[in-house]
Amino acid sequence: MGVTIYDLAREAKVGIGTVSRCLNNHPSVSPQTRAKVLEVVKRLSYQPHAYAQRLASKKTNTISAVIPFFTNYFFIQVLQGVQDKAGELGFDLILYGVNQTSQADYYLRRSLLRGHVDGVMFFSMKFPESIVAKFTQINLPLVLVDAYHPMFDSIHVENREGAMNATRHLINLGHKNIAMINASLETQPAQERLEGFRAALDEAGLPFLMDRVVVSTIGKQDGYNREAGRESMIELLQRMPGPMRPTALFIASDVQAIGALDALRDAGIRVPEDMAIVSFDDIELAQHARLTTMRQPMYDMGVLALEKLLARMRNPSQPPTLTSFVPELIIRSSCGALMKAAGSGPGLTPAASGIHL
Amino acid sequence: MGVTIYDLAREAKVGIGTVSRCLNNHPSVSPQTRAKVLEVVKRLSYQPHAYAQRLASKKTNTISAVIPFFTNYFFIQVLQGVQDKAGELGFDLILYGVNQTSQADYYLRRSLLRGHVDGVMFFSMKFPESIVAKFTQINLPLVLVDAYHPMFDSIHVENREGAMNATRHLINLGHKNIAMINASLETQPAQERLEGFRAALDEAGLPFLMDRVVVSTIGKQDGYNREAGRESMIELLQRMPGPMRPTALFIASDVQAIGALDALRDAGIRVPEDMAIVSFDDIELAQHARLTTMRQPMYDMGVLALEKLLARMRNPSQPPTLTSFVPELIIRSSCGALMKAAGSGPGLTPAASGIHL
C-alpha cells in the first residue's frame, strides 16, 4: 500500500538508516545523498507511518483531554487554550468529551493504555479515587484543571475568594438583603462559592439564612444551565415575595444568571434597579447580557495546563504543584455600580430602557 | 517499563500467540489456558500498547476533525455530535482546532501521515485544492461538513433555501423595506445566503438594492461575530436614517444578530416593533435573545458526518454522496409574528417591555 523507507532506500540506492537520517534531519548525511533521498521522497510522495515511528521511538506526541462537554462555554474557552498550545508544540490532542461522569472513568482507562498518550488533562470533575493508583503506578503525567487532588499537579480557581469578593461588592453597594442562586452542592465549585458567599456576609455582620440560597439542578448539568437559573429565580421570587424580596443576588454562574434574567424580565423586575446581580465565570455571553461577574481566565488556564503537563513529562519526579487563580471582578451594568457612580452609566440611559428584547 | 505479552507468556508458561488470542477473544483457546492467562493479565495489570497493536493490525481506530475554532457555538454543537458517536463506536477523536485557515493545511497534511488516522472530517472551510489529490491518492476517507467538493462525501446546509425562507417570512409579515446584514462574501455560506435573500425579494417583486446589504468583517472570523454585527447595524442606521430606515432585517447568523440587538438597544429602536429580525443558525443563545432564526441541525450533522465517514471506510470505492439539510424556521419574538398573531405574545407584554438589561 504505502511507500516505506525500504522503497525509498532501494530507489535512492542507499540504506534505510540513511533514509531515516535524512527524514529526521540528522546532521551526518552528505548534501548529495540528502538531496538524492529527498528527491525520491518527493517523487514517491512518501508519508511516514506515525505509529511505526511512535512504536520505535517510544514517544507518542499525543495527549488526551478528558473534559465535560456540558460545561459548554467554559469548556470551549479552556479547550481553545489547550489546543493552541498543543498545535504550537506539535502535539496531537485527543478529545474525550464527557457527558456523564461514568464516561470519565472509561476515557481515563483508555488514556492509560500503555503508549497511547504522553499525558492526560482532566477537567472540572471529581477525579475518581479508583484511578489514582493506576496513574501513579505507571507514572503517566496528569494535570487536573478546575479540580484538585494532592497526588497530582492541579490548577485551581479560588472559588471561595471569588464568591466572597462578588458578595462584598454587593455589600459595598449598600445591599443588606442578599440572596444566592447556586448549582448542585455536590460539585466542589458550588460548595466553595457558597462558603465565600457566607463568609462575606459574616464579615459584614449580615445574617446568613439558608432559605435565601436557592438551588435547582434541573437540566442535569449539575444546575449550571440556563433553565436551572430560571427555575431558581422563579422559586426565589415565590419564597420571598413583595417587601421581603432581596435587592441583590449572587449567582453561581453566568449561564444561570442569564436564565434568571429571563425570569426577572417575565416578572417585570428591573435589573439592576430592583435587583442587583453579580455572577461568576465571564463567558462571552456575559458581555452581551451586561453581567457584572467574576472572571475566570479560562483560556490561560488551558495554556497553563498544557505547560504543566509538559513540565511533568520532562521531569516526572517533581512534587505535585498547585496553581491558583483568583477570579477578577468585572463590573458591568447588572450590579448597579455604574449607575450609582455616574448617575446614568452607558447603556442605562432612559432611551436604553425602552429596549426589551 | 511496561508489561508486554512476552511477560505474560513467560508467567503463564504459554506462547505469545496464545496470549494474543486470549486478549482478542479468539475462539480457539482452551478454557483453562484462557483462565490462566487472564489471571496473569490481571495480576500484572497488563495494558496493551496501543501503537504496537495499531502497527501490527493496520487499524488506528482514530479519526481527526479539522474544524475552525472561531465558529464557536456551531463548532461546539457539531463536535458534540461527533464525539458522542465516536465514543459509542470506540473511536478516538483527534481534535485539530483551526484559528487561521493556514493551519487547516498543516492539520490536513498531518492527518495524511500514513496510518495516523482512519478518516478525516473537515468543517466549514474551503477545502484546499492542493490537498485534494493527496487524499484521493492514498484513498484516505474524508467527509466535508458545511462545505462541498465533488470528489468527497459532503454534508451541506441549503443556505440559499434557508435565506430565502427567512426573507419570505419577513415579506409575508408585510415588510417591504428589508435589509440584510451579512458576513464576509468570501465565505460560501455568506454568498449563498445573500443569493437567497435576493431571490426572495425578486420572487415578491420587491427591489433588491445593494446598499441595503451591509457587511462588516471586523473581528477576523469572517464577520461571524457579535462585534461585526454591531458595527453593521450602526452602519446600516447611518446609511438609511429616519423614514428610510428598513422595517425588517435578515441577518446571516445569530451571533451577528446579537451584536445588532446591542446596537439597536443603544439607539433606542425597539425589536420587533420598529425593526423585525430573522437570523440564521439557532445557537443556544438565540433562545435567550428570543431570535426568530433558521435552525441548522448541528448536533445531527455531527453524528451524520461520522456515520458517513464510517460508511466510506467500510466501502472506499462508493461514489461520493451529498446530503443536504434545509434549515427550519424557528419563530420567536424578534420577527414580530407572535405579536401579530396574538396581539401580545408571551414575552411581549407591556410588563416585559420594562426590562432592558
Added chain:
DNA sequence: TTGAAAGCGCTAACAG
C-alpha cells in the same frame, strides 16, 4: 489447541 516465527515500518546503536 498451541508454540514458534515472520513481519508491521520505523529508530537508533553499531560497525565500517
Added chain:
DNA sequence: CTGTTAGCGCTTTCAA
C-alpha cells in the same frame, strides 16, 4: 558519512 542490524510490542500465519 553510511549500511547493517537489532529491537519496539503486537497480530497473524504456519506448523505441529
